[in-house]
Amino acid sequence: MISETAAKQAEELMALRRENEALSEQLKGLVKVEGRLYRYQEQLDAQLLEHQELYQFNRRLSASLELQDIFTVAAEFIVNNLGYERVLFFGYDEENDRYAVRALDGYYRREECDAVGSLAIARTDPLLTPIFSGEPCVVCFEGRRSPELESFGALMKVSEYLIYPLGTHARPVALLAVGNSPTxxxxxxxxxxxxxALLGIGNLAGLLSSSIENQILFANTKKALEQERLAEVKYRGIFENAIEGIFQTTPQGMFVSCNPATAEILGYRSPEEAMATVTDVSTLYVNPERRKELFRETRQGRKVKSFEVEFYRKDGTRCWVRLSVSPTLSAEGELLFVDGVMEDISERKEVEAAIQLLNEELEQRVIDRTRALEEANAELKQLSGELESAYTDLKLTHSRMLQQEKMASIGQLAAGVAHEINNPMGFIISNLNTLSKYAGKMAQFVALQEEAIGRLCREGGAAEVAREIDERKRGLKIPYVVEDLDHLIAECLDGAERVKKIVMELKSFSRLDESEQKQANLNEGMESTINIVWNELKFKAELKKEYGEIPTTLCNLGQLNQVFMNLLMNAAQAMEDFGVITVRTACDNGVIRVSVSDSGCGIPTDKLKRVFDPFYTTKEVGKGTGLGLSIVYDIVKKHNGEIHVESEIGKGTTFTITLPVVSP
Amino acid sequence: MATSVGVGHSTSRNPAAAGKEAVRKALEQAAIAAPDFVLVFATVGYDQQQLIDSIREATVGAQLCGCSGEGIVTGETFAETNFGVCVMVVASDEMRFEGACVRGIDRKADEAGARLAAQLKPLLADDTRACVLLADGLVFNFDPFLASFQAALGREEPLPIFGGLAADNWALQTTYQYFNDEVISEGIVSFLVSGKLEIVWGIHHGCVPVGTKRTITRCDGNIIQEIDGMRALDALNDYLDPDWMTQWNKSSLNLCLGFKTPEHIRQGYEEYVVRYMAGMNIDEGSVTIQSEVAEGTELWILRRDKELIFSGVAAISRQLKEELAQQKPRFVLQFECVGRGKVVFRESEKGELISTLQRELGGDVPWIGFYTYGEIGPISSYNCFHNFTSVVVAVY
Known part of the structure; x- marks a missing residue:
């Protein structure tokens, strides 16, 4: 019994175990299913949310009528709802045949925003080939890359992206690019x-395409309506406000329409009155033949321009009009109506008559005037001769002024030279006086010796004679005379040499009038000039010479010496106390630079710009001609050079001359 | 002045705009111009430094603490998105918030605990009520941290610790912690809450066992190598999706491990303490959890139960309401496990879950929280680490 019960229990236990195992397996399956369920649920939730948002977006999109608004709304949706990091809208730029960025979102650093904002892609870029070949979009991601795709991605600052065409035409009006940066x-x-993955963005691109097409259609319709309205306003304005009469008539001569100007020309108060009164335009013609003439042309379908004709006004007076008409024919060639423009030329006709009269008067006046002019011309010739004479006088005066300046220079020069020559000449003359005295003494002594020798021969007494001679020799200081002779002669020779040198330098300096140009060294010219004017300088300033190595140049050295002299003399005269004059020369890049600086009083800025003007002087009246620097300027310009002046009050002035090196 | 608290949020993609918008809303709710303290939770889609810079610019001078989460929770939203930020601002002459930061914890949680305690100890006062802990969710190990932290603080009564582990939306690469101007990773940011205030809290997970008891037969620290003599992954394989090897972070969410709640905390808590399997090693067949275990420990495989979660939240509501005794909270902190978010609930269910809780405690109470990689909250005066749990802290 017990064993039976135990067996039964064991059997039940086994059954329970089997059931437990089965339940356990079912439970494992359920846990797995539950996990999957949660995942699908999460995906479905996300999709549901996306569809709801897409629906809301579509409603917002419908309310956006401007393309830029559509881009902005869509960009916001793509970033915030579809979850792409970055979005770009490229609008088609017809002028450059390319797509350029029109809107963007998801770029939160300014430098990125600036760089991407100016991005553009040519319509013909191979990157866009898939789109033009019918592909829904261009895709770049981990599983599909190429150097071109990556390169454009780098420009958009994304590592994976999609590009969709927007618009249904063969040439999309815009491109939509969405993507993510690697980080x-x-x-x-x-x-x-x-x-x-493409479902959401694909749906969006479709919505945007429709919306953009609608927007373009709406914009085009709006534009066309506006253009029509503007055209109507424009032509109505032209018709109503034109000065010319504009009209349309039937072949029978009735006005279909006419503007206020037509009515006014014909003397009616309004177009309505004109149209109601004039039932046949042929009655307007003063000469009915002219109407027939015109009608013949228009009936043939030919335009007629500038047809001048005389009309009757409402009040019976006449007026001249110029007609330009254009016929409209039916398909069968029948004249339907005539459009025309009329211009009131009555005044012109009156003016033409007046002009004819005037012309005749004018011809007579021309004859009279010609005669008067001939007389005046003779007087003018005489006046011209006088002017020429005055000009010659002026030239002469100018030449004299220059000569005067030259003479002033020479005067100064002569004073200096005289002083320089006077000094050696003084001691030469003094020495010659002494030599004359010495010569007298020597003659006396020689005579004494002759007389003593004769006496000796006659009378003897050599010792007495010798003593007497010796006594006289001492009395006449013959040994000293003999000794001093050499010294005096040497001194005279030195003096004579100095005079010779001065004369040579004077000769060199005096090449002033030579017009011939020669190769010369400006250092030598400057040195020679300094020697000439040294007497003027030495009491006024210490002279510093800083000569550089300069090549010879083709020049008129006499004229340039004049320049140097004027600058040196000016420098000396600028000194209020004993100062320093510095002369520098240098050559750089084929240009010789010569400067003369002084440590004098300086020239005020307002006077500085006038220093080269003729007759301008800062010196006291009578002390300067005012031509010195003007001559300097002319000479430098003649040598194709430049002269500049820099000055500072109390510190001094520097004149700098630059001359091109000219080879023979 | 007393205490003014406000919470604001933003889901703008632009980090600078999002930070400013969240602060603006928070300041508006608090009706203040300048706060003393700022708490920030944000998700990782943002350029984190740009985000924090914009918040700092709008809250000049205030101390800032916070971390990244998988989603944000406020009274107005519960957004599990890559782009969400919420900010709480506080200006008070009754409460104090004093922060500290530990950088480079480098899987040495015990050292980190001591370092953090060294910084916080001088700030402790008689009226210090709690410590809020926001740690890196990828390298943090709670048990050794807690041991050294509490030892170094040297308090007779442990200071209640609340908080959550920073998340990175399943990327499992980098989480962020915020401290004043700094954005760091592999760190801990913490602050003490002191002053004239009281704290009540509720914790519930809502998981149930599937199958019978199992035993850990080989393990090393927080790595479980064998269960019932089998490689751990083999023992779990029957419950996992076929693609678990490539989708571990999501697959492992459907299962969690339960350990019998220790006796000393069993009163006031559920039957099991839940652990998320944060990592696995295919070659070794092991799984990694966020606290340490010993060989011979009994474990159960658990699954989340929606009904239990709903009833658990209702239980928290009731409990807090009773404890608050009609007093309105100054603010509420919520640390919600990522496993209780959109991976299990539909959007409408999630909304119902959170709004029920918020409604019970007062719809206009400033409320801030985030979806975590792990929750921290005391059970029966013992500080504990949790998974798949909601930790709700009301300060009044």
Whole structure:
């Protein structure tokens, strides 16, 4: 009994175990299913949310009528709802045949925003080939890359992206690009080419395409209506406000329409009155033949321009009009109506008559005037001769002024030279006086010796004679005379040499009038000039010479010496106390630079710009001609050079001359 | 002045705009111009430094603490998105919030505990009521941290610790912690809450066992190598999706491990303490959890139960309401496990779950929280680490 019960229990236990195992397996399956369920639920939730948001977005989109608004609304939706990090809208730029960025979102650093904002892609870029070949979009992601795709991605600052065409035409009006940067991609909607992944953005691109097409249609319609309205306003304005009469008539001569100007020309108060009164335009013609003439042309379908004709006004007076008409024919060639423009030329006709009269008067006046002019011309000739004479006088005066300046220079020069020559000449003359005295003494001594020798021969007494001679020799200081002779002669020779040198330098300096140009060294010219004017300088300033190595140049050295002299003399005269004059020469890049600086009183800025003007002087009246620096300027210009002046009050002035090196 | 608290949030993709918007809303709710303390939770889609810079710019001078989460929770939203930020601002002459930061915990949780305690100890006062802990969710190990932290603080009564582990939306690469101007990773940010205030809290997980008891037969620290003599992964394989090897973070959410709640905390808690399997090693067949275990420990495989979660939240509501005794909280902190978010609940269910809780405690109470990689909250005066749990802290 017990064993039976135990067996039964064991059997039940086994059954329970089997059931437990089966339940356990079922439970494992249920846990797995539950896990999957949660995942699908999460995906479905996300999809449901996306569809709800897409629906809301579509409603917002419908309310956006401007393309830019559509881009902005869509960009916001793509980033915030679809979850792509970055979005760009490229609008088609017809002028440059390219797509350029029109809107963007998801670029939160200014430098990125600036760089991407100016991005553009040519319509013909191979990157866009898939789109123009019918592909729904361009895709770049981990599983589909190429150097071109990556390169454009780098420009958009994304590593994975999609580009959709927007618009249904063969040439999309815009491109939509969405994508993610490498650092943020994992937190954004990933780009892939799977159907599921492209569903949301594909739907959006479709919605945007329709919306953009609608927008373009709306914009075009609006534009066309506006253009029509503007055209109507424009032509109505032209018709109503034109000065010319504009009209349309039937072949029978009735006005179909006419503007206020037509009515006014014909003397009616309004177009309505004109149209009601004039039932046949042929009655307007003063000469009915002219109407027939015109009608013949228009009936043939030919336009007529500038047809001048005389009309009757409402009050019976006449007026001249110029007609330009254009016929409109039916398909069968029948004249339907005539459009025309009339211009009131009555005044012109009156003026033409007046002009004819005037012309005749004018011809007579021309004859009279010609005669008067001939007389005046003779007087003018005489006046011209006088002017020429005055000009010659002026030239002569100018030449004299120059000569006067030259003479002033020479005067100064002569004073200096005289002083320089006077000094050696003084001691030469003094020495010659002494030599004359010495010569007298020597003659006396020689005479004494002759007389003593004769006496000796006659009378003897050599010792007495010798003593007497010796006594006289001492009395006449013959040994000293003999000794001093050499010294005096040497001194005279030195003096004579100095005079010779001065004369040579004077000769060199005096090449002033030579017009011939020769190769010369400006250092030598400057040195020679300094020697000439040294007497003027030495009491006024210490002279510093800083000569550089300069090549010879083709020049008129006499004229340049004049320049140097004027500058040196000016420098000396600028000194209020004993100062320093510095002369520098240098050559750089084929240009010789000569400067003369002084440590004098300086020239005020307002006077500085006038120093080269003729007759301008800062010196006291009578002390300067005012031509010195003007001559300097002319000479430098003649040598194709430049002269500049820099000055500072109390510190001094520097004149700098630059001359091109000219080879023979 | 007393205490002014406000919470604001933003889901703008632009980090600078999002930070400013969240602060603006928070300041508006608090009706203040400048706060003393700022708490920030944000998700990881943002450029984190740009985000914090914008918040700092709008809250000049205030101390800032916070971390990244998988989603944000406020009275107005519960957004599990890569782009969400919420900010709580406080200006008070009754409460103090004093923060500290530990950088480079480098899986040395015990050292980190001592370092944090060294910084916080001088700030402790008689009126210090709690410590809020926001740690890196990828490298933090709670048990050794707690041991050294509490030892270094040297308090007779443990200071209640609340908080959550920073998350990175399943990327499992980098989480962020915020401290004033700094954005760090592999760190801990913490602050003491002191002053004239009281704290009540509730904790519930809502998981149930599937199958019978199992035993850990080989383990090393927080790595479980064998269960019932089998490689741990083999023992779990029958419950996992076929793609678990490539989708571990999501697959492992459907299962969790339960350990019998220790006797000393069993009163006031559920039967099992739940652990999420944060990592696995295919070659070794092991799984990693976020606290340490010993060989011979009994375990149960658990699954989340929606009804239990709903009833658990209702229980928290009731409990807190009773403890608050009609007093309105100054603010509420919520640390919600990522496993209780959109991976299990539909959007509408989640909304119902959180709004029920918020409604019970007062719809206009400033409320801030985030979806975590692990929750921290005391059970029966013992600080504990949790998974698949909601930790709700009301400060009044």
């Amino acid at each position: 943020k991609a994992q937190f954004c909607r990933r780009v892939s080419d799977s159907e599921m």
